[in-house]
Amino acid sequence: MSDSAPSAANKPRVRFAPSPTGYLHVGGARTFIFNWLYARHTGGTLVLRLDDTDVERNTEASVQSIFEGLRWLGLGWDEEYKQSERLALHRQAAQDLFAKGLAYRDFTPAHAEADDTSSGQSSAQGAWLFNPGMRELSREESDRRAAAGEPFALRYRVPRGQSRTLRFTDSVYGEQSKQADEVEDFALLRSDGMPTYHLASCFDDADLRISHIIRGQDHLTNTFKHLLIFEGLGAPPPQFAHLPLLVAPDGAKLSKRKHGPVVSVTTYRDAGFLAGAFVNFLCLLGWSPKNDREFLTLDELTAAFTLEAVNRANAVINFTEDDPFDPKALWLNAEHLRALPVEQLSACIQPFFEQAGLDAPPEKLLAVTPLIRERIKLLRDAVSAADFFFVKELAPYDPKELVPQKGDAALARRVLEHAQQVLATIPFDTDSLDETLRAAAAQLGLKAGQAFQPIRVAVCGRKNAPPLFETMAVLGRDVCLARIRQALESLQSLA
RNA sequence: GGCGCUAUCGUCUAGGGGUUAGGACGUGAGAUUCUCAAUCUUAAAACCCGGGUUCAAUUCCCGGUAGCGCUACCA
Structure with missing residues (x-):
């Protein structure tokens, strides 16, 4: 077998793993798009995985909203999984880690002392690392207390006092390292027996043979924990690529709670963005083709996309209270609108007239479309630009x-x-x-x-x-x- | 507090030891035009600060500052 022969075995496998705790927002959409682009650029596979291990916060509405947003983007994916259906696998993985001595039971009650700095071991005077007494608990006592029904969380036994340095090379951020002594004993299993994100995510990444993890930079420092899990699982860690974050004009990370629907993908759809324009806009946030081109079709984006060209600084989405859309997004949408054949543009506009309660016969709308295509930035603008073609009575004017x-x-x-x-x-x-x-x-x-x-x-x-x-x-x-x-x-x- | 990441026009970015620091959006002015757009021309607009290395730093190194992220039995 020659190594130039394309075989499925060495093609990249990437994944987009949203957790259904809210609607799909622009940051998530960009992560999905970059994964998609990488997969298509390299001939790899894109896995969609619902990371729904947080039963408390998951909602069916979020699941629907994520699929709704993703479907609108129109890019598709190759495989689909749900973590909640893989629970047994995750528990077994936790059990194996425990059996290997890489994890221990922590009987400290949940939310016991979140702000009490005097309890708990700290590095220097810094962060919490683990709860005192629990790491060292003998196997016998641990088993006895567990058998007695005392609730516990399962924590990873992070190697300490060995001056060990955890390292990986990020495709975007380069060489990364951190002292293992600085990493806290993170939880693998909650006291209700549910796996945490760290465990479920890493196990599934290993199990689904994910070769490249492309995700938000908010996970950059979590990666050291993940390295430890992969090691404990006996799986080689995948290649990591962290993406700069999308932030609000005030520099704050985009949040559904703080910024509301302006960050929801469906807001863009409902206002009349073309999916292709939206994708184009998002790609220009944190990535550049480096040739001064800004208007790019999906094929062009796919051809040009590389992880090496992703930059490292957070990008601001320039929205305001008055205008929820970044002016550049609007401009790009107008460009994409104009690039569309009239028939297609007309068809895209049609639903907006229906929604406005205007009867716009397709033939007539087709005749109107060329008259307004250079006058609208959003599909919904077509209604206010051309309503007078379709009303029986003109609205009263001065x-x-x-x-x-x-x-x-x-x-x-x-x-x-x-x-x-x-x-x-x-x-x-x-x-x-x-x-x-x-x-x-x-x-x-x-x-x-x-x-x-x-x-x-x-x-x-x-x-x-x-x-x-x-x-x-x-x-x-x-x-x-x-x-x-x-x-x-x-x-x-x-x- | 600890650890990590980042820093070029208002915003997205290109660039890189010697440049008039480039492009785009937005903004101003003008042209065109039946209005509005679109289009064209044009203007204003940036290398966070301080040290070092160097003949020369915006670029490389160090420090500071600022912002962001992580520091949960959230993800």
Whole structure:
């Protein structure tokens, strides 16, 4: 077997392992995307694993929300697992560690002395390392107390007093090391017998033959504990790659509680982000193709992505109370919107009209789409940009809008009356409208801009709208004339 | 407190011992235009501080500071 032959055995296996304690947020989404990109770039496998060992905080709603967010991204994954279904495996692993003497029972009651620094062994005067007496408990006494039904947590017996240094090379952060003496005796099993994240995660990573762990930098220092677990399990540790964190403008780590729905993936979806644009935006946070390109398709991202190009500093998502979306995300979305074929864009917009309660027939929406595609940043913007195409009655507007800057109501009236006349007979296509209305303006001795404003407002119900002739062509003669008639009526009130 | 990580325009970033420190978003100005957009041009805007190494440091090293993370029977 030559080593150039691609075999499944040496292809990377990566995993995304969210815990269902809340909705999928942007940080989690980026971790998922980077894992996906790495898997696709290398021809590897992406595992989705629900790390649901915290029974207290898990909710079914979170599970649904995570899948909802992931499905929207549209990237997919190759294998799927649930830690809660692997409980027996985790307990056995804990038992094995205990049997090997690598773990011990800690009978200290849970939450006993969280803030009492005088109890518990400390390094120098630093952090808590383990509860006194428990590490040294004899096997006999430990067994006796356990048999008597006394609750206990199972802790890893971190090697101490050996001046041992724990080391690993992170694909992003480089050489990492820490003294084993500084690592606390972390829990493997809770007193209710449930495995902790550390144990379940490491066991599953080993068992599922994960080759690369790509996750948030908040786990960087946990990795030393994980190294110990892999060692105890007799499994070679995978390659680690930690990602810089996504933070709020105030520098704080994004939190569902503090920042609310602005960090939820579904918020982006509901506002009308294209999944591809969202992915593109997230990739640019903490990673760069290093060639000044920012607009990238999924294929381009896949081709360009490497862990070496991930940077180390946290990235701020620039949202505010007024605007939940980073301006760059908005810009990128607008770019992706414009890159879409009209048919596709039109189809993407459709649901937003339905949601707004507007009847937008697909053929008509298809005709409208090119008129608004350069005027919207979010899909939902299409509704406010184009609603007047689909309403029967224009929303009431201030008749003063009909009057151009350098003009009066009389001028507006003249323009509209003249338009009414000429529009009655000409063919209603863009070119004819263009020709006719420009001629009309000239005839009235007006500049185009001056002459078109009353018509635009009459027809669209607002000053800012898509190009006039195209708009009128889509609306059709009857609607245009009816709206001009109404405008003339409302002009009365100004006299 | 202890341990760890990080530090380039407002934000995302490129770069790297000698550069006019580059790009993008956003912001200002102008052009174009039937309005608004889009587009084009253009302007303002950054190497955290202090030491060291060096002919030369924003870049390398050390220290400081700041921010973040971990320090749970959360993940």
